[in-house]
Amino acid sequence: MKIGIIGTGAIGQAFAKQAAKAGYEVIISNSRGAESLKETAKAIGGKTTAGTVEDAGKADVIFLAVPWKHLEAAISGVKSWKGKIVIDPTNPIITPGFHLADLKGLTSTEVVAGLVPGASVVKGFNTLQPGTLASDPRQGGGHRVIFYAGNDDEAKATVSGIIDRMGFAGIDLGRLDEGGKLSQFPGGPLPTLNLIKL
Numbered sequence: 555m556k557i558g559i560i561g562t563g564a565i566g567q568a569f570a571k572q573a574a575k576a577g578y579e580v581i582i583s584n585s586r587g588a589e590s591l592k593e594t595a596k597a598i599g600g601k602t603t604a605g606t607v608e609d610a611g612k613a614d615v616i617f618l619a620v621p622w623k624h625l626e627a628a629i630s631g632v633k634s635w636k637g638k639i640v641i642d643p644t645n646p647i648i649t650p651g652f653h654l655a656d657l658k659g660l661t662s663t664e665v666v667a668g669l670v671p672g673a674s675v676v677k678g679f680n681t682l683q684p685g686t687l688a689s690d691p692r693q694g695g696g697h698r699v700i701f702y703a704g705n706d707d708e709a710k711a712t713v714s715g716i717i718d719r720m721g722f723a724g725i726d727l728g729r730l731d732e733g734g735k736l737s738q739f740p741g742g743p744l745p746t747l748n749l750i751k752l
């Protein structure tokens with residue numbers, strides 16, 4: 555399975571490291587092109603290559619890790635979202651100033667889902683700091699918890715498999731309108747909790 559990363563900053567790199575360690579083929583991207591990420595790909599290691607947003611968008615699973623204000627620009631770099639599984643670790647914060655985006659009564663991942671027609675979107679990997687996400691998920695005889703939520707059970711099963719293979723313990727929070735709310739930052743009770751499942 556190929557995993558494309560759109561937005562290779564703090565969270566994108568943390569996820570990429572875990573995906574590469576788990577043996578996935580990873581394609582990292584940003585707005586500046588493959589050349590700007592060659593060294594980063596080397597540092598991440600495993601089967602990681604640098605590509606364009608379009609290249610990352612051709613993967614089976616796409617990790618969309620850009621700041622909220624850049625979502626639409628990033629998404630426009632992918633020709634078709636049909637049949638893709640998108641993991642959404644974004645938080646609906648507009649910087650500078652730390653303003654909450656206007657979600658029009660939806661959860662943030664429902665808004666993201668509206669931007670990628672034909673894709674199945676699973677919220678996840680948004681509740682931990684990048685350093686924690688990048689560190690060994692096997693701790694104290696247990697596994698660090700990753701929360702996820704989504705409306706498509708098949709897509710959630712795929713994401714759950716990725717979480718397991720990385721060595722985390724996945725906890726399914728349900729649909730986006732319920733579980734998505736619990737893990738949403740700011741507002742939900744789960745962000746910043748660093749839990750180990752024994």
Ligand SMILES: NC(=O)c1ccc[n+]([C@@H]2O[C@H](COP(=O)([O-])OP(=O)(O)OC[C@H]3O[C@@H](n4cnc5c(N)ncnc54)[C@H](OP(=O)(O)O)[C@@H]3O)[C@@H](O)[C@H]2O)c1
Binds near residue numbers: 683
């Ligand atoms: N940092 C945290 O503690 C944390 C925790 C949980 C969730 N999150 C969420 O994760 C997302 C990413 O946060 P981050 O901290 O990783 O941000 P970051 O370090 O600023 O990285 C953002 C990445 O997105 C890329 N990018 C920006 N515009 C793009 C575009 N149009 N097309 C493709 N790539 C683009 C940037 O590269 P270029 O500018 O070079 O293109 C950069 O690689 C945010 O939504 C944030 O709310 C962050």
